Amino acid sequence: MNPDLDNLGQGFKCIRNDFATYIKGRKIKMECKSLTSKCWIxxxxxxxxxYITLMADKLTSEYCLxxxxxxxxxxxPAIKIGWLAADRRAKGVGSRLLEWAIQYVTNDLTNRVGIRFITVDALFDPDTGYDISGYYERFGFEHVDSDHTAPCGNFRTMYFDIKSVIEQARALRQSV
Structure with a gap:
């Protein structure tokens, strides 16, 4: 992310206003400057x-995954998707950012540091019924809480095991 983009987010229209506020309010710039996350737009x-933000994380489960x-x-060890948001007029951008993040973690980061999972805290709003976890399930993410009970807070922790993507890439390289 280029922190010099002062007008970044002006006119950004997201289904959830808090995602637009996050980028307009300069919170992403503060996180990037403090080195707690990285943002791609x-x-x-x-x-x-x-936009999407990635940061270091850990996946903790009650059972041995x-x-x-x-x-x-x-x-x-894991990489967390902190924020993923797309302008509602930009069809498919959120999916492409998520697919890119999976490939980036798999192809670039696993060669530098031990990572087995990508995590996300999928937003769940019991007041409105908004639950984004189904979106992440379409990409292969699974709930850490396998019985899918309603979370105590506003998030459902989910994970994606990148091992299958790595194995597919290896198989492709060997077949060439």
Missing amino acids: VEHGNNLAG LENEGIGYKTF
Whole structure:
């Protein structure tokens, strides 16, 4: 993200106003300057079409997710999708940003640091019935809480195991 984009987010129209407020209110700039997250944006013309933030995280589960691989840990290194938002007029930008993030983590970051999962805290608003977890499920994310009970707060923690993407990439390289 270029922190010099002073007008970033002006005219940005997202389904959830808090996502527009986040980028207009300069919170992303503060996070990037403090090195707690990194932000990537998609622009169309001079307008913001969408953005995604990534940060270091850990995935903690009540059970051993990788027990079938002989790994008894319940906590794993991960990359978190902090914010993902698209202008409602920019069809498909959110999906493309999410697909890009999965590829970026898989192809670039796993070569530098141990990462097995991508996490996201999917927004759940019991007052309005808004639940974005179904969106992430379409991309292969799973609920950490496997019984899908309503969360105590406004988020459902989900994870994506990048091992299958890595194995597919290896198979493609070997077949060439």
